[in-house]
Amino acid sequence: MQFRTQIPISKSNFPIDYNSKLLSIGSCFAENMAEKFDYFKFQNETNPFGIIFNPVSIDRLFSRVCNQELFEEKDVFFHNERWHSFDVHSDLSNSDRQELLETLNKAVTETHQQVKEATHIIITLGTSWIYRNIESEEVVANCHKVPQKQFSKELLSVDVIQKSIENTINLIQNLNPQINFIFTISPVRHIKDGFVENQLSKSHLFAALHNVLKIDKSQFTSHNYFPSYEIMMDELRDYRFYSEDMIHPNQIAIDYIWKLFNENYISQESFALMQEVDEIQKSLRHRSFNPESEQHQKFLAKLQQKINALGDKLPHIKF
Incomplete structure (x- = not known):
């Protein structure tokens, strides 16, 4: 018997x-998933400009990155x-103006290169509500208190969202035609x-994104939709x-x-390596009651052998 859909x-x-x-790139749920990629030591970069x-x-942001438009004073x-x-998260804010500009422009340069080299880009959309700076009439990513x-608060229309998504895809594909897109809607509810x-x-967000995917699916099989919102709202419909x-x-x-993302979006050939990484991560978190004991030293030596063996297979993996 099935007790859930x-x-x-x-x-x-x-x-x-x-x-x-x-x-x-995207909302705080993008960070949740990125923590998993980081744990299993995939080659992943997340939110270089913050959430x-x-x-x-x-x-x-992608217009700036893809066209290499540096931040100015x-x-x-x-x-x-x-x-x-106003274009980035407050995590990047700085007490020194020049340091902030250097940080932002380094992010532009590095992200431009990452887009060129990426095999997959995961974009998590969070909300259609935006704040517009009344003086500049520009949409802001963060109000910084x-x-x-x-600011004026507005709800983006389906048409505006669709054009933004289409423009983002075009910008990225002009720089990297081989890239694979994975879109998802954040399951986090903006109750405020x-x-x-x-x-x-x-x-x-749903209407706009699926309009884009419906149009693009006939041309691009590399545009995928992962239903994280639907999983949260339906399979996990319980406050626990x-x-x-x-x-x-x-x-x-x-x-x-x-787990569901893993089963459907990660190659089966990677599962054994993920298991190896998981075992090493758990061993690294192990705390011995007697760190100086011979038994613990043997444990550490064996662990280092596993790390070295994995590093020989995949040099980019660092613990």
Whole structure:
């Protein structure tokens, strides 16, 4: 007997393996998945400009990256004793303007190269709600706690979102025609916008993204959709799968969604290597009651042998 509905997931025609180079961009759920890639030692770069929630800001960043448009002094501002950019997350903010510009421009240069070399790009869309700077009339990726009166809040239309996604795809493909896209909608609900407003926001993302995928599927088999939102809302429709805020997926949910991603988007040939990495990671986290004992020294020597053997097979893996 089945006591829950299960979301059907199509296997990727271009699965990820240990030779793949991944770039993950988007909401905080992108970071949850990236932690899994990092744990299993895949070649993955995540959110070089910090967490980005809306598709217009993602599009703006890729336009800058793909065209190698460096940040200038006019692109940053001073607020609450720190320098910020409205195009990036506050994690990158800095008390020194020049250091911020150097950090941002290094990210532009490095991400440009990563896009050229990537085999897969994973884009996680979070919300259709955006804040527009009233003075510049530009959509911001992050408000940096600037007073609310300086922004207008808007819900992006399906048409605007669709054009942003299409433009992002075109920018990336012009730089790297062989890249494989994996899109997903974040299962994190933006309840601060309101319950009805969150559903409306997600529905706009779904409509726009699936319009793009429906058009592109006839031309590109490398555009995939992974249903993380649907898994969370349907297979895991119970608050025991949420963290204490009752909004974000907890570790059990993240592990389960990763398991389904793993089964359908990672090559079976990589499973044995993932098992080796997992065993090493668990051993590295082991804490001995007697670190100086002969038994523990033998354990460490055997562990180092495993690390060296794996490094010989895959030189990019570092522990």
